[in-house]
Amino acid sequence: MASLFPVFFVLFIVLGLEACAYLLVPKGPHQTTLRTAFMLTFASLYLMWMITYLAQLHPLISPYRSLKIES
Amino acid sequence: MGDDYPSMFRSEPMSLVQLYIPTEVAHDTVAELGELGNVEFKDLNPTVNPFQRSFVGEIRRFEEMARRIRFFTSQIEKEKDHIPIRPLYDSAPLITVGPRAARTIDELDEVLGEHEARLLQMNDSYKTLGERMRELSEARHVLRETAVFFDKAETQQVDARASFDESSAPLLQHDDRETQYSSTVQFDLEFVAGTIDRARVPTLERVLWRILRGNLYMNHTDIPEPFVDPVTGEETRKNVFIIFAHGEAILAKIKKVAVSMGATLYPIDANVDKRADSLREVTIRLDDLQTVLYHTGITRRSELLTIGENLSRWEDVVRKEKAIYETMNLFNYDVRRKTLVAEGWCPTRDLTMIQMALRHATEESGTNIAPILQELRTNKTPPTFVRTNKFTEGFQTIMDSYGIATYQEVNPGLFAIITFPFLFAIMFGDIGHGFIILFAAIYMIINEKKWAKADLGELVGPFFFGRYIILLMGLFSLYTGLMYNDIFSKALHFWQSGWDFQDVNGVEWGRPNGRVYPFGLDPAWHEADNGMVFTNSYKMKMSVVLGVIHMTFALCLQLPNHIKFNRTLDIYTNFIPQMVFLQSIFGYLVLCILYKWSIDWTTRSTEPPSLLNMLIGMFLSPGSVDPRTQLYPGQGFVQVLLVLIAAICVPWMLCAKPYFEWKEMQQTHGQGYVGLDHYDGPRQSSDQVLEIEEEGNGRVIVEEMEEHEQHDFSEVVIHQIIHTIEFCLGCISHTASYLRLWALSLAHAQLSEVLWMMTLENVLGMSGLIGYIYLALVGGLWFSATVFILCIMEGLSAFLHALRLHWVEANSKHYQGEGYAFTPLSFAKLDEKD
Numbered sequence: 017m018a019s020l021f022p023v024f025f026v027l028f029i030v031l032g033l034e035a036c037a038y039l040l041v042p043k044g045p046h047q048t049t050l051r052t053a054f055m056l057t058f059a060s061l062y063l064m065w066m067i068t069y070l071a072q073l074h075p076l077i078s079p080y081r082s083l084k085i086e087s
Numbered sequence: 088m089g090d091d092y093p094s095m096f097r098s099e100p101m102s103l104v105q106l107y108i109p110t111e112v113a114h115d116t117v118a119e120l121g122e123l124g125n126v127e128f129k130d131l132n133p134t135v136n137p138f139q140r141s142f143v144g145e146i147r148r149f150e151e152m153a154r155r156i157r158f159f160t161s162q163i164e165k166e167k168d169h170i171p172i173r174p175l176y177d178s179a180p181l182i183t184v185g186p187r188a189a190r191t192i193d194e195l196d197e198v199l200g201e202h203e204a205r206l207l208q209m210n211d212s213y214k215t216l217g218e219r220m221r222e223l224s225e226a227r228h229v230l231r232e233t234a235v236f237f238d239k240a241e242t243q244q245v246d247a248r249a250s251f252d253e254s255s256a257p258l259l260q261h262d263d264r265e266t267q268y269s270s271t272v273q274f275d276l277e278f279v280a281g282t283i284d285r286a287r288v289p290t291l292e293r294v295l296w297r298i299l300r301g302n303l304y305m306n307h308t309d310i311p312e313p314f315v316d317p318v319t320g321e322e323t324r325k326n327v328f329i330i331f332a333h334g335e336a337i338l339a340k341i342k343k344v345a346v347s348m349g350a351t352l353y354p355i356d357a358n359v360d361k362r363a364d365s366l367r368e369v370t371i372r373l374d375d376l377q378t379v380l381y382h383t384g385i386t387r388r389s390e391l392l393t394i395g396e397n398l399s400r401w402e403d404v405v406r407k408e409k410a411i412y413e414t415m416n417l418f419n420y421d422v423r424r425k426t427l428v429a430e431g432w433c434p435t436r437d438l439t440m441i442q443m444a445l446r447h448a449t450e451e452s453g454t455n456i457a458p459i460l461q462e463l464r465t466n467k468t469p470p471t472f473v474r475t476n477k478f479t480e481g482f483q484t485i486m487d488s489y490g491i492a493t494y495q496e497v498n499p500g501l502f503a504i505i506t507f508p509f510l511f512a513i514m515f516g517d518i519g520h521g522f523i524i525l526f527a528a529i530y531m532i533i534n535e536k537k538w539a540k541a542d543l544g545e546l547v548g549p550f551f552f553g554r555y556i557i558l559l560m561g562l563f564s565l566y567t568g569l570m571y572n573d574i575f576s577k578a579l580h581f582w583q584s585g586w587d588f589q590d591v592n593g594v595e596w597g598r599p600n601g602r603v604y605p606f607g608l609d610p611a612w613h614e615a616d617n618g619m620v621f622t623n624s625y626k627m628k629m630s631v632v633l634g635v636i637h638m639t640f641a642l643c644l645q646l647p648n649h650i651k652f653n654r655t656l657d658i659y660t661n662f663i664p665q666m667v668f669l670q671s672i673f674g675y676l677v678l679c680i681l682y683k684w685s686i687d688w689t690t691r692s693t694e695p696p697s698l699l700n701m702l703i704g705m706f707l708s709p710g711s712v713d714p715r716t717q718l719y720p721g722q723g724f725v726q727v728l729l730v731l732i733a734a735i736c737v738p739w740m741l742c743a744k745p746y747f748e749w750k751e752m753q754q755t756h757g758q759g760y761v762g763l764d765h766y767d768g769p770r771q772s773s774d775q776v777l778e779i780e781e782e783g784n785g786r787v788i789v790e791e792m793e794e795h796e797q798h799d800f801s802e803v804v805i806h807q808i809i810h811t812i813e814f815c816l817g818c819i820s821h822t823a824s825y826l827r828l829w830a831l832s833l834a835h836a837q838l839s840e841v842l843w844m845m846t847l848e849n850v851l852g853m854s855g856l857i858g859y860i861y862l863a864l865v866g867g868l869w870f871s872a873t874v875f876i877l878c879i880m881e882g883l884s885a886f887l888h889a890l891r892l893h894w895v896e897a898n899s900k901h902y903q904g905e906g907y908a909f910t911p912l913s914f915a916k917l918d919e920k921d
Contacts, residue, residue, distance in 0.1 A: 018585070018601060018602065022605070043092065045474075048094035049095055049479060052096075056506060063633065064513070064566075064567065064570055064633075067625075067629045067633075068625070070681060070684040070685060071624075071684055072585065072608070073685060074686060074687045074688060074689075075599070075621065076695055077620060077621060078599070079616075079621070080617060081588070082595070083595060
């Protein structure tokens, strides 16, 4: 089931959220700050998730562990 | 972004204003503007000596008052029992504007003078009384001790008498009765009594012995209690001595020597009764002195208490008034119209507010003449002012520490609100530690009203100032902790892992089961022996990807700057080649990383290439890609193309701008304009400069020559060379610099794991009561090490590195940072300065 689909799916969701942030923050002294904050937050959270997901999609090595004797 | 509201994207537009203030209203106007805190006044008398300025007298007066207040503060601090100073927010304010202002200040001056005089007098008398008391108590000791000597001497009179050489003494022993009866008469040996420092006693003995050749009898005792100087508090230990000798000359010598060695001599009578009388008298006087001293102390304390009630508001008034008069010294006095002319910068948005403040000041002062505000137009660079609130203040300050933004350039502080905590969190990712710092931040924010007033000191103060930064840092750390799947070095198993473990020859191997751990790092890697191999690769690639994206973002911030300042040429000569260079090498690398991750290599016939070797090979042997380890078909051709594009960008960056500048210079020269150094040709002044001359009412306006850019061609070339080299080398070194995101997060995770393994892991298995005790102790050790080492120390370290990434790697792509800060006259800020 490991596919690239979630990457794009979540990307579109995040783009939608960014559009909402841009359009829905009301005018006022904090509009620029709030807009920038929300948009940057969504972007950075998505980026980190995407990188983590992609790195584990088709890993080149497998984990191994030596058996630990339970004390 | 509309102009109706201030935004942090750029610094606020500022206006140069000129104020014509009638002298009667001047003080109140400046007071009002100081309360508002929106105007930065320029010095209109730069050539005038500070001692020759108009309001020097008033400033001196307030300096004197400030000195008196400092004296009071030091006296209050010296008191052993604490004297409370009523805090400023609790005191009633002194009204210093309006018609009664002068009277209030005069009264304040008088009151301060009176208090000071009284305090000085009390201190003086306290000192004198203290000295007297010391003398008297020394005398008492002398009287007491000498009494002992005399008693002893009487009992030993039999032996002593043998060495006396006086005629009236009978030589027969049966005269003892008589001698005892009239011992005082027989006992006509003279003596000198007094006190001396304990250290000096042996010296005194030796000196006297030598001088008098042994013709003396000296005795001395310690005075048990030390004498405490009431003013300075130092202790001295003294001894009482009594020296018996015979003969005027000898006695005189003894007296001289003793006095020269610092002894104090006391007249003691030989008669027992007289001595007893003296002792009584001294004791009575001592008691009297004690009472007087005590009462002086009480009076002084009550005086200090009264002062303590008012001290903060006096201090506040004096500070404000001094600031007002110092500001008024910057103004120009127009003798003809009896007004003061002031010039200053203020945010354009606040002009209406300032107008209202001026009107308010006129009303308060009770006169009818209002100050006039006029806006000037100028070529000078205004100060940089970014309007912040308590949340954004911290972020703006940390970015300003690198350099104040040039007037109206894009402000990196706006983006740092999110990018800084995010980059911090990448280096700090741990749910548990993130929660600890989040909790600390929330605690500070809940108590912020109380803490803002208190003096927090140098250690806690900066943490409190950055409480909102810490709040965001904590929130992002929770998220990155979730991504790294790390809570106090343990992993969470929220979802199903993508690996199933099978036992093969005593080692458990993981086999992929088709699932991808949907959110964060698979916990299977946490327990694996080769887990670090995977996480290192993952974190290093993540650092490079995020680094290139951050740098690209910072580079794009150049665009609004070029557009705003009408530097369209720069877009084509600087921005585009820089962007192309960055993307053709490092953008390509990022794409390759992402692409390599998205391929299922088990279904491919080629081997997965090492991206590092691929990048190096791209430059060392362009065009030749080993088909067994190629990433995609046609890679060789694409890479050669990219290298060529990057190679073209370098001369593009180097030569394009100087070429266009040179062409422009040729053009202006061709049209007959000469350089600015010569005044033959028409001046290349903009309309704005000429307008100033009209509005100046005939005053000579000094045109700032340094505002015009030096169109010296060689400078442009050199500047461009430096810029190009810096950018190109910087691209490579900055990309590598972002690897610190990997390094610090690795160190943090390892430190956390080691701490757990060395402490709690050993103790969790223990059973019984001893197990609980150990658990409590070791748990406490673990928690304090977590807070101090992992949260505070590592937190500060990650803070520093995230800040460095912003200051160097990001800012070097777009930031000019040549502005100066807006420092308005603000009474609220006077507090902070002290």
